[in-house]
Amino acid sequence: MAEPDLRLEKLVGVLRRRGVILPAFEIHGGVAGLYDFGPVGGRLRNRVNQVWLEHWLKLGNVVELSCPTITPYPVLSASGHVGEFSDFLTTCGQCQVSLRADSLLQESHSNPDSLTAVELESEIAARNPQCPDCGATEWTSVTSQSLMFNTIIGGGKSGREGFLRPETAQGMFTNFPSLYRHFRQRLPFGAVQVGKGYRNEISPRQGMIRLREFNMAELEYFIDPEVEPMHDFSQWENLPLNLISNRDDELSQSIPDALSAGVIRHATVAYFMAQTYDFLVAVGIDANRLRFRQHKESEMAHYASDCWDVEILGSYGWVECVGIAHRGCFDLEAHELATGHRLRAWRQWPQAVEVDKEILTIDGAKAGPAFRDRAGLVKDALEALEQIPTEFPLELTLSSGEVVTVESEHVKRQRIQQTVNGEWFLPHVVEPAFGIDRIIWHIIDHAWCEIEKEGQDYSVMRLAPDIAPIDVAVLPLFEKDGMGKMAEGLNRTICSTKGLFSYYDGSGSIGRRYARADEVGVPWCVTIDHQSLKDGTATIRQRDGQQQIRHPLDEISELISGGMVGKLFS
RNA sequence: GCGGAUAUAGUGAAGUGGUUAUCACCUGAGGUUUCCAACCUCAUAUCGUGGGUUCAACUCCCGCUAUCCGCACCA
Numbered sequence: 001m002a003e004p005d006l007r008l009e010k011l012v013g014v015l016r017r018r019g020v021i022l023p024a025f026e027i028h029g030g031v032a033g034l035y036d037f038g039p040v041g042g043r044l045r046n047r048v049n050q051v052w053l054e055h056w057l058k059l060g061n062v063v064e065l066s067c068p069t070i071t072p073y074p075v076l077s078a079s080g081h082v083g084e085f086s087d088f089l090t091t092c093g094q095c096q097v098s099l100r101a102d103s104l105l106q107e108s109h110s111n112p113d114s115l116t117a118v119e120l121e122s123e124i125a126a127r128n129p130q131c132p133d134c135g136a137t138e139w140t141s142v143t144s145q146s147l148m149f150n151t152i153i154g155g156g157k158s159g160r161e162g163f164l165r166p167e168t169a170q171g172m173f174t175n176f177p178s179l180y181r182h183f184r185q186r187l188p189f190g191a192v193q194v195g196k197g198y199r200n201e202i203s204p205r206q207g208m209i210r211l212r213e214f215n216m217a218e219l220e221y222f223i224d225p226e227v228e229p230m231h232d233f234s235q236w237e238n239l240p241l242n243l244i245s246n247r248d249d250e251l252s253q254s255i256p257d258a259l260s261a262g263v264i265r266h267a268t269v270a271y272f273m274a275q276t277y278d279f280l281v282a283v284g285i286d287a288n289r290l291r292f293r294q295h296k297e298s299e300m301a302h303y304a305s306d307c308w309d310v311e312i313l314g315s316y317g318w319v320e321c322v323g324i325a326h327r328g329c330f331d332l333e334a335h336e337l338a339t340g341h342r343l344r345a346w347r348q349w350p351q352a353v354e355v356d357k358e359i360l361t362i363d364g365a366k367a368g369p370a371f372r373d374r375a376g377l378v379k380d381a382l383e384a385l386e387q388i389p390t391e392f393p394l395e396l397t398l399s400s401g402e403v404v405t406v407e408s409e410h411v412k413r414q415r416i417q418q419t420v421n422g423e424w425f426l427p428h429v430v431e432p433a434f435g436i437d438r439i440i441w442h443i444i445d446h447a448w449c450e451i452e453k454e455g456q457d458y459s460v461m462r463l464a465p466d467i468a469p470i471d472v473a474v475l476p477l478f479e480k481d482g483m484g485k486m487a488e489g490l491n492r493t494i495c496s497t498k499g500l501f502s503y504y505d506g507s508g509s510i511g512r513r514y515a516r517a518d519e520v521g522v523p524w525c526v527t528i529d530h531q532s533l534k535d536g537t538a539t540i541r542q543r544d545g546q547q548q549i550r551h552p553l554d555e556i557s558e559l560i561s562g563g564m565v566g567k568l569f570s
Numbered sequence: 571g572c573g574g575a576u577a578u579a580g581u582g583a584a585g586u587g588g589u590u591a592u593c594a595c596c597u598g599a600g601g602u603u604u605c606c607a608a609c610c611u612c613a614u615a616u617c618g619u620g621g622g623u624u625c626a627a628c629u630c631c632c633g634c635u636a637u638c639c640g641c642a643c644c645a
Binding site for chain 2: 031140199
């Protein structure tokens with residue numbers, strides 16, 4: 001490859017100059033990790049989002065949600081983000097290595113994870129732990145490295161702590177009851193959301209690759225773990241893909257083959273991998289620069305049973321752009337535990353079961369005064385006991401973690417006789433999560449090429465017509481004799497056609513204007529010339545291949561919006 | 571967050587302690603031109619930002635911000 005760094009520099013220059021992607025707030029000095037999609041990029045982003053949405057909605061049992069980005073503290077505490085996303089760091093005064101402050105106290109403190117920044121700092125000062133790298137005992141002050149943006153919801157004393165969401169998923173989990181009702185209590189179903197996520201990265205790098213505010217698109221697909229998933233893989237049977245298993249085996253195998261070989265562990269994960277492949281190729285990712293990499297046991301969250309990343313090769317090497325994870329019931333269970341709201345689906349058994357058993361429950365008159373506000377928890381814990389205990393007093397662990405002493409006078413036996421028709425269970429979730437900015441970056445990276453044209457470097461963005469931000473450039477050969485007027489009229493017609501967008505360009509030579517259009521990936525140029533004035537036809541030029549055909553003006557917008565124009569060139 | 575380098579027009583670069591800061595491409599206006607970056611004329615910058623040194627700072631010094639490269643962090 002010839003000077004990849006130079007290519008990257010040139011590409012970044014093109015994107016800035018033409019208003020595709022540029023640093024945000026640049027006139028104020030800019031902010032690391034924040035980028036604008038400019039006059040051309042804005043519509044590009046929108047179209048990629050749109051194609052993504054349509055791709056998943058066509059599954060037929062998927063709906064779109066839109067949830068707030070401002071998220072109250074308890075939601076992200078329940079989901080585990082508060083713990084996961086904030087670390088306390090300190091730096092060695094000698095060798096400058098940065099470490100998690102709690103890891104320094106692992107030896108000397110029973111639970112360093114629970115300490116606040118101030119406590120960590122005084123503990124470190126008191127115990128003088130050695131730097132594992134250089135052995136020094138000087139440490140800088142402890143700083144919090146929360147990766148979430150904090151905010152206060154509301155003002156004054158009533159203000160509640162909150163965050164800007166680090167992912168869109170939580171809103172879809174908290175909406176489970178509404179989704180369940182919408183789908184008339186029948187699994188499987190899914191919810192998608194396209195929107196912004198925020199992570200206060202310590203050092204954003206590599207342009208669009210690591211951002212502080214980013215566009216993401218996620219699908220949460222809820223399934224019954226006891227029902228064998230039914231997916232039609234016929235479309236992908238003879239399509240070998242690049243797979244790297246968690247044992248680092250590099251395979252070239254079709255998705256259904258990898259599934260039956262047990263490399264991919266779950267059919268729904270496999271199905272979404274195949275769908276993801278189709279989406280990425282449809283928006284212009286080069287299939288040869290795309291691979292699936294399975295997470296190793298060690299890098300997978302404990303609750304996940306299988307997880308695959310899609311990595312795309314571009315100017316920054318292989319970059320993770322999509323994660324497809326089987327999350328088990330982790331998320332719904334976490335929110336259920338935190339809120340007490342049932343986030344379950346009903347499974348009807350084929351045969352009703354008659355239950356006739358004895359359980360232990362509280363004797364309200366005695367246990368009520370004894371346990372007061374915990375009486376309900378005591379009741380739940382007692383009724384959940386598999387075996388009826390015979391010895392009292394009994395040490396009973398409540399769901400809150402608290403242990404209480406139960407005397408025999410607090411309890412009574414109760415006979416249960418009922419018919420049970422089914423059970424409530426926690427659905428499992430398979431989640432494909434897409435980093436839209438990273439995907440857009442790679443679409444551009446793969447689409448942009450410099451070719452030699454008459455001895456000059458010539459820059460072309462070979463964007464797929466479905467996502468090209470500008471569908472048509474309307475060009476009068478000259479801006480005189482009414483050609484300019486005619487072209488302006490056509491431009492308005494195209495812009496008012498649903499789904500189409502065009503621009504008018506009358507300045508410079510015709511070749512220069514074709515070049516300008518090619519550089520931002522306009523697939524079609526329509527040129528009005530002298531003949532157009534006479535017979536109402538114009539030439540349509542194809543970006544890739546640079547061929548031209550002549551066609552009646554009044555059919556052009558229909559031809560392009562119907563996606564039929566490409567056929568004229570074959 | 572640490573260390574190093576860098577910051578001049580839309581893009582890419584040159585240059586200087588002292589009147590109007592160069593160059594190429596791009597962009598705009600006018601001319602010319604019957605389809606692929608042609609040509610001619612003209613136009614477009616308070617030299618990242620705040621402070622200091624100086625009679626005078628784009629130029630020297632310091633802080634900040636951003637970018638790039640290592641390290642660390644993150645996925």
